[in-house]
Amino acid sequence: MKVAVIGAGSVGFTRKLVRDMLKVPELQDTEFALHDINAANLDMVAQILRRDVEANGLPARITTSADRRRALEGARYVISCVRIGGLGAFASDIEIPLRYGVDQCVGDTICAGGILYGQRNIPQVLEFCRDIRAEAEEGAWFLNYANPMAMNTWAAIEHGGVANTIGLCHGVQHGWHQIAEVLGAEDPHEVDYICAGINHQTWYIDIRHQGRRIESAELLEAFERHPRFREEEKVRIDVLRRFGCYSTESNGHLSEYLPWYRKRPEEIGRWIDLSNWINGETGGYLRHSTEQRNWFETDFPRWLAEAGAPLADHRRSDEHGSYIIEALETGRVYRGHFNRRNEGLITNLAQDCIVEAPGFVDRFGLNMAAGLELPLGCAATCSASINVQRMAVQAAVTGDLDLLRLAVLHDPLVGAVCNPEEVWQMIDEMLVAQAEWLPQYADAVPAARERLARGKVATRGSDGAARLSVRSIDELRAARARAKAAE
Numbered sequence: 001m002k003v004a005v006i007g008a009g010s011v012g013f014t015r016k017l018v019r020d021m022l023k024v025p026e027l028q029d030t031e032f033a034l035h036d037i038n039a040a041n042l043d044m045v046a047q048i049l050r051r052d053v054e055a056n057g058l059p060a061r062i063t064t065s066a067d068r069r070r071a072l073e074g075a076r077y078v079i080s081c082v083r084i085g086g087l088g089a090f091a092s093d094i095e096i097p098l099r100y101g102v103d104q105c106v107g108d109t110i111c112a113g114g115i116l117y118g119q120r121n122i123p124q125v126l127e128f129c130r131d132i133r134a135e136a137e138e139g140a141w142f143l144n145y146a147n148p149m150a151m152n153t154w155a156a157i158e159h160g161g162v163a164n165t166i167g168l169c170h171g172v173q174h175g176w177h178q179i180a181e182v183l184g185a186e187d188p189h190e191v192d193y194i195c196a197g198i199n200h201q202t203w204y205i206d207i208r209h210q211g212r213r214i215e216s217a218e219l220l221e222a223f224e225r226h227p228r229f230r231e232e233e234k235v236r237i238d239v240l241r242r243f244g245c246y247s248t249e250s251n252g253h254l255s256e257y258l259p260w261y262r263k264r265p266e267e268i269g270r271w272i273d274l275s276n277w278i279n280g281e282t283g284g285y286l287r288h289s290t291e292q293r294n295w296f297e298t299d300f301p302r303w304l305a306e307a308g309a310p311l312a313d314h315r316r317s318d319e320h321g322s323y324i325i326e327a328l329e330t331g332r333v334y335r336g337h338f339n340r341r342n343e344g345l346i347t348n349l350a351q352d353c354i355v356e357a358p359g360f361v362d363r364f365g366l367n368m369a370a371g372l373e374l375p376l377g378c379a380a381t382c383s384a385s386i387n388v389q390r391m392a393v394q395a396a397v398t399g400d401l402d403l404l405r406l407a408v409l410h411d412p413l414v415g416a417v418c419n420p421e422e423v424w425q426m427i428d429e430m431l432v433a434q435a436e437w438l439p440q441y442a443d444a445v446p447a448a449r450e451r452l453a454r455g456k457v458a459t460r461g462s463d464g465a466a467r468l469s470v471r472s473i474d475e476l477r478a479a480r481a482r483a484k485a486a487e
Contacts, residue, residue: 002033003078004034006080008036013081017079020317022314031060036066055307055310072131075140078132079143080125100460108148109253111256112426117148121146143320144156145169150389154353171250175246175249176193182222201378202248203248231275232273236249244377252281282467323361333362337359341354346374346379384410388407391406397440404441425451
């Protein structure tokens with residue numbers, strides 16, 4: 001069996017996915033075909049994985065190719081974890097909107113940064129799908145881990161012609177661990193739950209601890225008394241208080257999907273926590289990603305030296321990928337929450353959108369639970385984002401600049417901060433900055449450049465309400481030493 005990984009140069013994540021699969025005896029003779037346009041990263045991850053395989057005496061094979069079609073040839077499963085445009089494009093997703101007052105923590109799902117991220121990703125997703133149809137096994141499964149999750153999955157299913165596409169995310173599992181902790185569960189598996197919504201705006205609509213249903217008032221009280229989460233998850237707790245449901249998404253992510261928590265710079269500090277980037281820091285994920293890249297490039301020799309640890313010591317992660325492949329190959333049933341086209345799964349969301357909802361995987365494929373209904377407040381919040389996603393996907397596929405502008409204008413946070421003239425100029429700036437990754441807008445870029453030359457909309461020059469500096473390697477080493485000493 002062959003599993004192809006597109007964007008395999010995401011070294012830590014690729015290694016985790018592969019080691020998860022190697023924990024399954026029936027998957028230990030898999031060929032892992034790694035593809036990335038970054039030759040250096042591709043070589044580094046291959047060295048690490050080959051050492052893992054050899055040291056554990058496994059029959060698995062690690063192959064690499066800069067030719068995507070060759071990597072996909074004969075693949076039964078294709079995993080995508082790409083970041084189109086790398087950190088350079090990502091930086092403009094954060095920095096340009098910030099000049100217009102749009103303060104994002106992550107900027108990879110919706111909001112101005114997430115929408116432009118989708119414009120870069122979707123043309124490539126369609127090329128991936130074309131190559132999957134041409135080179136992979138008939139009926140191959142496309143497991144998409146790349147953000148913006150809903151937009152990429154929507155494009156692959158509706159425009160890419162790969163019906164066996166599943167969008168995968170770990171937000172549901174992370175929130176589940178939080179809920180188990182605040183409820184005092186000794187084991188997270190004491191807590192059963194059902195989630196429904198759209199990726200990064202999914203809601204725990206049914207929670208049961210040892211069979212007893214947990215009502216929202218009890219959950220709210222549990223979060224408010226937790227010494228850490230009451231400081232780190234202020235947005236999520238406030239949303240739980242007002243909506244009656246806990247959101248799967250982190251405090252920083254959730255704050256940028258809603259129009260209420262980041263529109264006034266002087267109020268942002270009230271809702272976030274700077275102990276971890278994901279709790280709401282301005283450009284937090286960009287800083288974190290930059291530090292991780294710098295750290296890995298410097299520390300690769302140590303990573304390689306430590307590779308080859310006994311697989312028995314590897315704790316299989318909560319990432320869905322290995323469990324889905326195990327279920328399809330062995331018939332062992334796996335239950336998870338997956339991103340798929342709605343079509344009756346959630347009754348009060350648009351039927352054409354991509355929802356995140358419970359499903360079961362076994363030898364017969366993926367079977368989703370249908371007929372779920374969201375509380376009206378949760379559905380309203382999701383619907384606002386769905387409308388943005390729909391316009392953004394269509395714009396990315398067609399290169400329709402007017403539709404792209406309207407998608408950004410209708411984004412909840414952007415619309416709460418910017419007027420139409422600011423949005424139009426902001427899009428021009430982003431098109432020019434990201435032109436090399438936006439082939440569908442090639443004809444629009446010269447005019448955008450001309451408009452910027454005579455632009456009259458003043459920018460705000462903000463550094464962000466809660467910006468931290470990228471730490472040096474020495475600072476990272478010191479921080480890790482302190483964390484290890486505190487364990």
